[in-house]
Amino acid sequence: MTGDAAIEAIDVARTYALDGVSVSALRGVSLTIAHGEHVAVVGPSGSGKSTLMHLLGGLDQPTSGRLRIGGRDVAGLTPAEMAHLRNATIGFVFQSFHLLSRTSALDNVALPLVYRGQGARERRERAALMLERVGLSHRIGHKPNQLSGGEQQRVAIARALVTEPAVLLADEPTGNLDQATGAAVLELLEQLNTAEGVAVVLVTHDREVAERARRQITMRDGRIVDDSAAADGAGTGPVTGDASGEVPR
Amino acid sequence: MRLAEAWRVALDALRANRLRSGLTMLGMVIGVGAVVILVALGTGTKNEVQAQVEGLGSNLLLVVPGQVSLNAAPAVSRLDQSDLDAVIRVAGDRDRVAVSLTSGENVRAGKEQVFTSLLGVLETTPKVFLRDVRAGAYLTRTDVETGRRVAVLGSSVARTLFGERDPVGQQVTIAGVRFRVIGVFAPLGQSLGVDRDNEVHIPLSTAQRLLATKRVDAFAVKAPDAETIDRLGRDIVAELQRRHPDEEFSAVTQEQILGVLGDILGVLTAVLAAIAGISLLVGGVGVSNIMLVSVRERTREIGLRMALGARPRDIGLQFLLEAVLLTTIGGLLGIAFGVGASLATAALSPVPAALTWWSIALAFGVSCAVGIVFGVVPAQRAGRLDPVVALRTD
Numbered sequence: 001m002t003g004d005a006a007i008e009a010i011d012v013a014r015t016y017a018l019d020g021v022s023v024s025a026l027r028g029v030s031l032t033i034a035h036g037e038h039v040a041v042v043g044p045s046g047s048g049k050s051t052l053m054h055l056l057g058g059l060d061q062p063t064s065g066r067l068r069i070g071g072r073d074v075a076g077l078t079p080a081e082m083a084h085l086r087n088a089t090i091g092f093v094f095q096s097f098h099l100l101s102r103t104s105a106l107d108n109v110a111l112p113l114v115y116r117g118q119g120a121r122e123r124r125e126r127a128a129l130m131l132e133r134v135g136l137s138h139r140i141g142h143k144p145n146q147l148s149g150g151e152q153q154r155v156a157i158a159r160a161l162v163t164e165p166a167v168l169l170a171d172e173p174t175g176n177l178d179q180a181t182g183a184a185v186l187e188l189l190e191q192l193n194t195a196e197g198v199a200v201v202l203v204t205h206d207r208e209v210a211e212r213a214r215r216q217i218t219m220r221d222g223r224i225v226d227d228s229a230a231a232d233g234a235g236t237g238p239v240t241g242d243a244s245g246e247v248p249r
Numbered sequence: 250m251r252l253a254e255a256w257r258v259a260l261d262a263l264r265a266n267r268l269r270s271g272l273t274m275l276g277m278v279i280g281v282g283a284v285v286i287l288v289a290l291g292t293g294t295k296n297e298v299q300a301q302v303e304g305l306g307s308n309l310l311l312v313v314p315g316q317v318s319l320n321a322a323p324a325v326s327r328l329d330q331s332d333l334d335a336v337i338r339v340a341g342d343r344d345r346v347a348v349s350l351t352s353g354e355n356v357r358a359g360k361e362q363v364f365t366s367l368l369g370v371l372e373t374t375p376k377v378f379l380r381d382v383r384a385g386a387y388l389t390r391t392d393v394e395t396g397r398r399v400a401v402l403g404s405s406v407a408r409t410l411f412g413e414r415d416p417v418g419q420q421v422t423i424a425g426v427r428f429r430v431i432g433v434f435a436p437l438g439q440s441l442g443v444d445r446d447n448e449v450h451i452p453l454s455t456a457q458r459l460l461a462t463k464r465v466d467a468f469a470v471k472a473p474d475a476e477t478i479d480r481l482g483r484d485i486v487a488e489l490q491r492r493h494p495d496e497e498f499s500a501v502t503q504e505q506i507l508g509v510l511g512d513i514l515g516v517l518t519a520v521l522a523a524i525a526g527i528s529l530l531v532g533g534v535g536v537s538n539i540m541l542v543s544v545r546e547r548t549r550e551i552g553l554r555m556a557l558g559a560r561p562r563d564i565g566l567q568f569l570l571e572a573v574l575l576t577t578i579g580g581l582l583g584i585a586f587g588v589g590a591s592l593a594t595a596a597l598s599p600v601p602a603a604l605t606w607w608s609i610a611l612a613f614g615v616s617c618a619v620g621i622v623f624g625v626v627p628a629q630r631a632g633r634l635d636p637v638v639a640l641r642t643d
Contacts, residue, residue, distance in 0.1 A: 059556060059636045080560040087558025094640070098553045102265050114254055115558035159557070 004071070006089075006166040006199045007033040007056050012065035013222075014051050025051040027222040028065065033167060037199045038190065039229075040210035043219030049203050050171070052219065056201060057169045058086045070166055087115050091160030091198070093189075095172035097152045099144040099159075105131060106140045109158045116163070130158040134188060150181035157188060167199045168192075174209060186212055255563070259570035262543070263578075270575060273539045276532030277579025277619070278586055281612045283525035285587025288608040290594070291518025293601030298510050302503050304437075306379045308475055310482045312336070312468040312489070312500045329463045332492060339488050340470050340481065347377035347469040350456050356402075356449055357422040358410040365406050366448045367423060369456020369465075377471045385417035385432030388452055392431075396454035401432040405446035423449065424459055470500075478502055526615075532579070533619040540572050540627035551631055552639025565632030572624025573617060580616025584609055 014026040026048045033039060033056070043049045054060040058069050061082075067074045070089035077085065091112075092098075099108045109127035118126075131137055134154040144152050153173060160168050170189065174182030186209060193200045202213060210216050218226040263270040314326045337346050350369035355362055372388045374380060380387075382401065392399050400421060407416045407430075416430045428451065437445040457463055470485060472478035482500035489498040544551070551564055588604060595602040 054637045057556070059640070080562065083555060083558050083560040083563075086556060092556050098549065098640070100550065100553075102261065111554070112557040114251075115554075115560070115563060117251055119251075120254075163558075 004035065005032045005068070006035050006037070006070065007031075008066075008068040009055070009062075010066040012055060012062040012067050014048075014055060014060065015063045024222055026055070026062070029222075029224055030065075031217065031224065031227070033199050033201060035166060035199055036193070036197045037201075037215060038193050038213050039200070039215045039217060040202045040204055040213035041217045041219060042204060042207070042210045045205075047219040048222040049219050051222075053169060053171055053201075053203050056167070057090050057092060058082050083115070087112060087163060089166050091163060091165040091168040093153070093156050093160050093168065093170040093173045095175040097144070097149075097156045097176070099152055099155060101144050104141050104143060105136060105147065105155045105158075108144070108155055109162050111159060112163045126162055127158070130162045131155070133161070133192070134158045148181070149177050150184060153177060153181075153185050154188060157185070157192070161192060161196065161198065164196075165198060167201060169201050169203075171203045172205065173202065174204070174206065182209070252566075255566050255570050256574075258567050259574050262547075262567075262571050263574055266543075269539060273535055273575055274579035274582065276535040277529070277576050277616060278583040280525065280529035280532040281580045281583025281616055282586040282590065283528055284522055284612050284615075285584055285604070285608055286590050286594075286602070287521040287525050288518060289587070289591035289602040289604050290600065291514060291521055292605050292608070293595065293603040295511060295514040295518070296603050297601040298514065299507055301438075302507050302510070304379060305503065306377060306471065307503075308472040308478050309377070309503050310470040310472060310478060310485070310500050311502075311506075312470060312482075312485055312498065313466075315497055315499065326464050326466045327493060327496065328465050328468075328489070330465070332489060333465055333468070335488050335492060336468050336470065336485055339485050343371075344373050344376045345471045345473075347371060347374045347471075348453060348465050349467055349469075350453060350460070350462070350465050351467075352456070352460055354424045354449075356406060356410065358416075358419060361410045363406055363409045363447070365403065366443075367456065368448055368450050369453040369460075370450050371453055374450065377469050380437070381435040382432045383435040384415060385430070387432055388450065393452040393454055396452060396458060398426060398428045398455055399431045399451065400428040401434060401450040402430055403434050403446040403448040404436040405444065406449055407433045421449075423451070426459060529615060529619060533576070533623040536572055536575050536620065537623035537627060539575075540568060540624055541630070543571070544568060544627050544631040548634065548639045548642040551634050552636050552642065555634070555636035556640060561632035564634070565628040567628075568631045569621065569624045569628040572627065573620035576616045576620030576623075577613070580613055580619075583616070584612055587612070 009029055009031045011028045011030055012026060013024065013028050016023045016025060029052060041049050041052060051060070055062055055067060056069070058074060061074055061077070069085055072085060074082065074085070100111070106124060106127050109130050110123035113123040113126060128137070128140060131140055134157055136151060136154055136158065139147060139151060144155070147155065168189070173189070174185055177185060189200050189202070190212065192198060202209065204210050215227070215229045217224055314328060333346070333348055337343050340346050348371055352367045353364060354367040356365050370388065372390045372393050375382070375387050383404065385401070387401055388399065400423065402410070402416055402421070410416065410421065411419065416433055419430050421428050421430055434446070434448070453465065468485070470481065472481045479502070482502065486498045486500050554564060588609070591602040591604050594600050
């Protein structure tokens, strides 16, 4: 257990109670995301990848097991403390972008800084810098509906990175984009991973997308059934191609 | 999150749904406006009544047979000239005592005719009550003692009968008897529901002969000062009681009349304000309802904000401020509407309306309070959302 890992999960389980029946979404997952890693999580729907994503992102708490995000054990944290932890450590990128529709690209990017209590001028300066980093400095004042899908996702990426998080969690970031645009977004993520040193965790159905990551984690029935890092013995090993043959599509 | 930021977010949310925000505010506008208007009307009426009662004169005692009670019919008077002399004796000065014998009569001049209150009085009336004679002169003691057929007209009687002409020196016919007009009163307006300009004063002795009676109806006594007024009232009542052992008499002061009327008007104002308050309550429920809809509609936004680091408190505050903005903006518009309507009413109609700062401050305070009270539940609901569930909502 290395204290300086970005995220560390030890035998983490998550059970939901649905109409009095308990459903296990995650049945004991152990996983370490090191700083600067590039990881893809793949698996069929219902395999528990979304649940894992929510746990790694600090949106949810495990039913059992230990989970440390940014070196902090999430057990017993209040919703407010969890919110603070997310703001400080995690950047989210969603399949459907989740931008505020009536708000300009600049203010969308600046939004996480609002919850840090930063002043408007400082927020906007930093947001403008981030938009420049994702190549959208010419779209600063545009509203999301004036932007293409690829541009919207790049705004979302800028928003995820404006807080300088340790980990960027991307849930099907290319799911709503066409092939070429999706590839450009992935390229941007990879470039940011290399240049900024932010760990990128991608959840995806798409084998091609997963294969671009240096490490693939395959999930099934709430368990990790394959982890290329474990196979390589290192978290940053080269892409090893189809690790399990169980990646759908 | 900074508070200023939270206000801005709340304002943006309201702007995004202008029509809905406007309609929700309308409930508050109507409720607050109604409170301001009704309180203004109640206060205006109370002020006017007070001015009218005080406008009668100062340190006045009204002495009437029977009891002064709101639900008792006025008693028929058995008082006469000898009682008047007795009251003057007790009061110590004829100039302090006014008396009236009242009857409704037709007064004619040429083709014009008007039904008025005919009052048989002493020459002391203007010394007891505040009454100015605009033209000519009032009755003299000689007029009263010799029973002359002279009359002083109220301003509206004079206008009806003579128009723009000067009535002084003209003839009028009262109950078929000719009188000479010697004076006209300055306009007085309404007092306690009575048009005091629709009066004709003639000497008491003349009135008694005209109406074939010896009675007088009521006395008014002016006390030398406020300290002696209660004792003087008791003395007069005691004297009349002694002279008429099987009858009751009452002496009331202006303060007592004001007290009773003030209580009635106060209750009336409170009831009106309470009815208006119900519309505020309904407006508040509307705000609560819209906020719940808004929380549901914006569940994804709430989930996103939480993912980005908003604490439950930040989300709750955002929605609470939105509710408070709705009600306070609505409240301010309602105050503007209420103030405008009250001023217009006071300016354009005879209905009195007096704005009071406390009612405006209260209306504003209540608007804020309604926002907080009816915003708390939706705000708590928003703050307690699970970010995972909220993000997944369509």
